Amino acid sequence: MALTEQGRTMDDMYRELILDHAKNPRNHGVLEPCDVEYEAHNPLCGDRLHLTLRVDPSGRITAVGWEGNGCAISQASASMLGEEILGKTVGEIRAMSKDSLLEMLGIPLSPNRMKCALLSLEVLKIGLYGREAWRESEDE
Amino acid sequence: MALTEQGRTMDDMYRELILDHAKNPRNHGVLEPCDVEYEAHNPLCGDRLHLTLRVDPSGRITAVGWEGNGCAISQASASMLGEEILGKTVGEIRAMSKDSLLEMLGIPLSPNRMKCALLSLEVLKIGLYGREAWRESEDE
Amino acid sequence: MPSESSGGALDVAGLRSDFPVLQQEHHPGVPLVYLDNAATTQKPNAVIETMSDYYRRYNANVHRGIHKLSEEATAAYETARVILKRFINAGSKREIVFTRGTTEGINLVSQTWGRANLNAGDVVLLTEMEHHSNIVPWQLLSAERGLRLRYTPIRADGALDMEAFRKLLQEEPVKLVGFMFVSNVLGTINAAQEMIRLAHEAGATVLVDAAQAVPHQSIDVQALDCDFLVFSGHKMLGPTGSGVLYGKRALLEAMPPWMGGGDMISRVSFERSEWNELPYKFEAGTPSIAEAIGLGAAVEYLNRVGMAAIHRYEQEIIAYALERLTEVPGLHLVTPERAPHGAVATFTLQGIHAHDVAQVLDAHGVAIRAGHHCAMPLHERLGLNATARASFYFYNTLEEVDCLVAGIYAAKQTFSV
Amino acid sequence: MPSESSGGALDVAGLRSDFPVLQQEHHPGVPLVYLDNAATTQKPNAVIETMSDYYRRYNANVHRGIHKLSEEATAAYETARVILKRFINAGSKREIVFTRGTTEGINLVSQTWGRANLNAGDVVLLTEMEHHSNIVPWQLLSAERGLRLRYTPIRADGALDMEAFRKLLQEEPVKLVGFMFVSNVLGTINAAQEMIRLAHEAGATVLVDAAQAVPHQSIDVQALDCDFLVFSGHKMLGPTGSGVLYGKRALLEAMPPWMGGGDMISRVSFERSEWNELPYKFEAGTPSIAEAIGLGAAVEYLNRVGMAAIHRYEQEIIAYALERLTEVPGLHLVTPERAPHGAVATFTLQGIHAHDVAQVLDAHGVAIRAGHHCAMPLHERLGLNATARASFYFYNTLEEVDCLVAGIYAAKQTFSV
């Protein structure tokens, strides 16, 4: 069944960069003390993510630390997002959309796996701007 | 659409005897005082029947009186059943089955109309022997 | 041709061919005239096929599966939610909770919002024309809590007494106003928007039983501004076991859950649980998946026909039906003749019980309903025991009204009245 | 050939041809291997056709109609009840209440029997392996009433600790014992009959969650002597939105109703209502008619195949699956290897999260489930985050087990473990 479309999709989904981040997560471990902290679950599959941030007086992210468990997609997403936001300001991060995260991951995702990928962004956004802000970003 | 099967069925259902009993109900009116009294409703269509009986010391029905409202079938059934039990003993009536009532009516009935026809027997049996006895007469 | 008399808007003959039940004979040689639409409507092929397709091609449980079947089933189930959201113009798809029908929707509200918000002595204001499903749930809660149930009376012409409604709202604080949008017996279309505005001014929360409204006219819950609105899928071309509770998001968020189980939780431990987000908090267990998808297909069918065209055409049918029925000697119309009203004609016939009318009509191929139509208090209020009801949908024709009237004359002949 | 290896009892290839979903390719060139039967089973043509036939030919509301369609719909709906009654050998068809599924059945019991019988401090004894649907309803009631929820622990081999169960029953008075007949994660088949006997000796009422039992083995509620038993139609070839609550008649009679509305009443006035007889007291509103009729057709299909033959064949499949899975390096079986157990194989793979296993398997056409399977407390108790579950039904084959194992090796390769 070598090179069916699905085989390719799957190979794409688990491309090297994703597997590398999943196996060697960057910024792993919870920061104590920290300025921002939030934890959430994906109720449907049990993924969990605990994110901690240090923010300097100018609003810049100076440290990222996270911990959690979940599939390769959710772990890689947390790892890559953490790298992405380090050094950015809280204002800059606001502009970050679901699409930009998915672009960063660069892999094809079905709706149910989308939830795995987006857990890290959800935790980040709710942690920084509150639940309402995240809700508003939802489509209908 | 003169003589379709249904036309015949319907003519059978509303044969003269039924219409006569429905329009000129026998033993109509509630007895006061009375020895046995029970009232029930058909919850699905709202038919109602209130039955009163006088029973002499030997257990013989000496007077029947009933009142209620409902369709021609339920009214005719009450009227015919009342005539049938007058003079019988409580013991004799116990043997009376649903089938014997339906035979007495002598008309074809669909399951939902069956409930109209059987309301009189239900009121009679529960009035005389209690709810449990009626329940036992139910099929599965 | 009804399709022409409706101003060319509706091709009724063409639409009828979509409904398998309508193609058949009721008895040999006798075509079916289905006039029991307020009880449940027939289903077009599109709805039946959509459900069969789910079972034949992508049947799977939703929300939790990673495999393709579950992905497809989840997408179809959630797409149905979006279709329903658009149909009643809800603000968010999270405000659409799938239920088994109107009855479950009202019970969900009474047992969650009601238990959380109604206490001893609180007033729940209903109307005298309510269906049992909007009376009994409040009586059940009242038995627990000691509520005071009030009923806005109806006028002699079958309309709600709006003066009395205003007074009842002012006399004492009312916590909840619950009313039917369109009566399943009288056909009355209540002034929903005004009632909601008055109720809100009085500080009450409002639940609308729209079981007989959503199938027949275009509904906009944001324009209405109702707090809750419920309806049944099976009365609008959809499958049995389908329905919707719409609730304003803030209200639904604040409500405790009703049933516990899978899908409605975000975390469970032996000691306690946390609830999932809307609408899942109210959809415990495996939902009625095929049914929700089928209801979505029904709404798409209705959208294609057009709710405005449906409403216009039904007004024409009911006007003709009432006109023909008033001609029948000994026929008493329970449905008031004033417009606007729903596609329901309810009547009694002197000297013949409603069941017997229905029985004779059935022999003539005409399916109507007889009884109290789950509105015993209304019948008691009207001093009636049982009534006969012919109820129409957009696939009915003026010729079918004629069949109804012919059947009524036949019943009069059988009973010599 | 599986049909031969089962001793000629089951013609699996023939049976498979009854199931449209099983005929299709999952991806182009890749056949579907459906191993998510504990979540929901596929439906045979007979079930799909029975429901379509209802919608095409005699769709009508039940119980109240005099016209022929309603008579036929009512008869079919009530016949389904009798079919279900015989299937589990209930004493009366009045003991069969149609529900949406297992979850609704348990909530019905907790919210009616529970509210009427459980008070502050009362003990409800569940087990550590329960599905959320048999935990959360009791937590919800406990939040209202202050119950004490106890959980019978499981042993290291995945069986219930019967010693502990006995002790828990004796330590303090237990009002309700609720347990699953067959675990949807471990596959454990609990000693239901003995547990019920012990619970009754201790004076407790017993509710059995038979969602994973009724589809797979012959059940006799009178022999079991359970007080309540619940299951879902969609896990036994039936439609979504169907299920059954069995309750002993005397218990059901004594219970207050749950939802209010049409069909569940015998009389309604503005002030109060009286309830209809069983089972209608618990079936408020228009029921899921097509679904009940479809479930009846599913049971008739199962009866034709034979529950004993199904059980025997599944034992063979699961034994083979466990044997093959234990060969895989790095695979940890959560399902204990001791027999008897249900047709469920749950496992984890070292170095690969269960979701990723499921994803790779899906690419190979194999549909399994990954996650906590609505049993988070059990997973916490086992120290596991998520597991992968392959669950079988009588239409699965030994060859499909081989596909599963091949897919697992492919996942190991993708993740280089």
Ligand SMILES: Cc1ncc(COP(=O)(O)O)c(C=O)c1O
């Ligand atoms: C053991 C068990 N109980 C309860 C349920 C819940 O069933 P449903 O979702 O059909 O209500 C399931 C299935 O998910 C189950 O496996």
Ligand SMILES: Cc1ncc(COP(=O)(O)O)c(C=O)c1O
């Ligand atoms: C106005 C109204 N409300 C509620 C209902 C109950 O709907 P269901 O039986 O689908 O729950 C009906 C229909 O019977 C109705 O006409």
